[in-house]
Amino acid sequence: MNEKQTTNNDMKYVGKKTVRVDGLALVSGQPVFADDLQLRDMLHIKILHSPHAHAHIKSIDTSLAAQVPGVQLILTHEDFETHYYTTAGQGYPEPSSRDTRIFDSTVRYVGDRVAAVAAETLAAAEEAIEKIKVEYEILEALLDPRESLTSNIMVHEQSGLTMVHDHKRNLIAELKAELGDVEAAMEKADHVFEQEYSVPFAQQSHIEPHIAVTWMDEHNRLIIRTATQVPFHVRRIVAEVLDFPISRIRVIKPRIGGGFGSKQEILNEEVCAAVTLKTGQPARIEYTREEELFAARSRHPQILKVRMGVKNDGFIEAIDLNILENGGAYGTHSLTVMSVTANKALSFYAAPNKKLLGQAVYTNMSVPGAYRGYGAPQGFFAMEVMLDEIATELKIDPTELRHKNYIKEGDDVPIAKILGEGGEGYPMKIYTSGMADCIDEGKKLINWDELYNEEKSGRVRRGVGMIGCGQGSGIPGIDMAAAFIKMNEDASFNLLAGATDIGTGSDTMLAQIAAEVLEVPVEKIIVYSSDTDMTPFDTGAYASSTTYISGGAVKKAAEKVKQQILDMGKKLLEVDEASIKNGCVIAADGNSVTYQEICTKAFYTHEQHQIMANASHMSYDSPPPFNTTFAEIEVDTETGIVRVKKIVSVSDAGQVINPQMAEGQVEGAIPQSLGYALSEYMIFDDKGAPINTNFFDYHIHTAIDMPEIVTKFVHTDEPTGPFGAKAIAEIPINGPAPAIANAIYNACGVRLRELPITPEKILKGLGKI
């Protein structure tokens, strides 16, 4: 555990609303996003995607395409040596399967990359793509994950893959774990519940598509300006794939138009960089919305079998979880998403006996990857619907059932040691939990007692449902962040942080942390983040890590700078003891020296030096934030249409650094899960081709679709987090979908164990069709 940190209740900047440090540029439409620049001689890249779910490429004829005026370069598998890597964009060594080539001679899903064309205009690139003649030997496609392990179709026949459990059985990854003795506990339990749940492919749907721009700079170094969550991983992986030195690559992360996990993937940067390296010209690649919806990444579908042994009084004695995860055509993130499903679902309740069998399998379908929540939404859908079934059967109020079973403050979490990030984890203890307050506040805000118990009748029936859940704060023992702070003579500070603000507001939150330590207004902190030449390392914006891990690095760096200011102040005052107040170092006799004087003298006249410090931070703890989500819905029993009236989301995120931005995280996560419940799911035809590849057919929530949203935070003071903070970015996405499923049961008695929830399923449940 990290050293215990005390929280100052008189904080000036932490816990307060602060206008975003990048806000002015964003509202005034400044050119701050990756695509907001024009470079001379820029080439535009288009990708030829496979129309087949599974095929060998027998030949590629690019001669006609090359004749299209303006075409400069065509790339296919023939241009690259065989080298397997993973697009997952994780730390090194990656836990994900190394099963992907930049271009391959076999295509494994509709959308797989066949070729790339770089041309002087986008129109020429588009025309040339149409003129590439590919002769395919079409292979039988594997489209049902339930058949993967026994199918005679092999999605990856080739040898040379690593981090794949057993490619001959299409088994990407397998996880087994047991705590206590599950079978003995099931024997002794008063009740054993067993059900199967399933969740579909869903898409991150950030509004800014994947976009990368590359060029060679004046010094013949490769510059990659890209919409990424992981600039340092982009640098490392592009270097590896193209066999180009890290020292000659600079990755710049400008403002990012949302990521939600999708931009953790190294999706196109390596192709764009290859074009620039081969032509010497700037290049640009931007996905269309259609490409986003069939050739980017999505949420892993899972089939979850859950068995729980429960006592008459509602205490859960044993949980047996069996996960079959559809990893699609490539194994990126499959192991780690599945391990998060298991880790989060199995650690939230304190049951002493737990067992897991998780299998992630290949299919010839779209490739899932990282998506906000990263496995936890799948797991909590299954767990929390089952808890509702238990509550119903045992006639215990669902809120009471959670009170009895959630893991308590002071408890050890032994499953966390067994199930880490794709391997063994670290011992974990719950130092802080506001779960009891989350449940009680949520109950009040949704008017639970009245609505849950009211009589249900009539055509349109109202119901309420609830869930509880936990997440993590960074990946323990893996995530690392660094920050550098230097002082200027007007008492402003440059904060150079590796942390990647992808629209989450982390630049602002880090500025607040630095301001709080240094005792200067937030405006005095000038933030520059995520540029591999200019800022220190950070693993990136994923796993709810930025506040906890990157915030920890900034706090440490700021504390070191503060100490230097104090030391210099004491020298200037010629005293041994002094303190800092209001931007001054003050001696006991009342003499003082301002920050400005200290820095100016350090620059020019006294013991000349730069006041500056850097710090790195990592953690073996990953304290879970907690959340309850309550849904009030109406079901029309004639049409099967569900209308969500209200969502209440109550979170324990420790000490919230910026309440307005934290609320924003919750408010933004909720519609993503409402979509997961009701309208967002990728549909495939019988040949494995995605059908709904635009926003008309893949419906994300609009302003008129939104229910009333109530967000609330309960305070805890996490001893391992910066100023008591835990994470908030992912946890609120876990709740709405299962809460809606539970509310539907409360309203009309239809139990739904499969997402998406459609009117058809409700009418079937009501026996009307």
Add this chain to the structure above:
Amino acid sequence: MKVTFTLNGKETKAEFAPGETLFHYLRSQEIYSVKNGCELGECGACTALVDNKAQNSCLIMMHTVEGKKIETVENLGSKNNLHHLQQKFLDEGAVQCGYCTPGMILASEALLRENKQPSTEDIRDALAGNLCRCTGYVKPIKAVSHE
């Protein structure tokens, strides 16, 4: 082909290829506040005001803008002098990634030019064509409601 129109208050003569959209034209003029989210008229990230109405600039062919008044968020306010809606979006925390923000501000401005006292329902309707994946629309609606 040629067309004359008013762009952010300035009379503008544009030459363009047949089939060019207002969206591409604006970005070619380094007006980067109009964003690409789909180029299918689904997301509203490319919103511009055309004669005071919020429109998807990706669906507007250049030959149709003859004589029209085109505005982007650059015309509302500048870094030194923000428009009150831009300020409201900042104050209310209605900006997260900021990619859809110029479009949302323009859609809100179009509403307020027509209706000084919009109800929450009016605001929801006005923003219905502007997809946002970060905010859940809660704070953008609040930013416009406080007018």
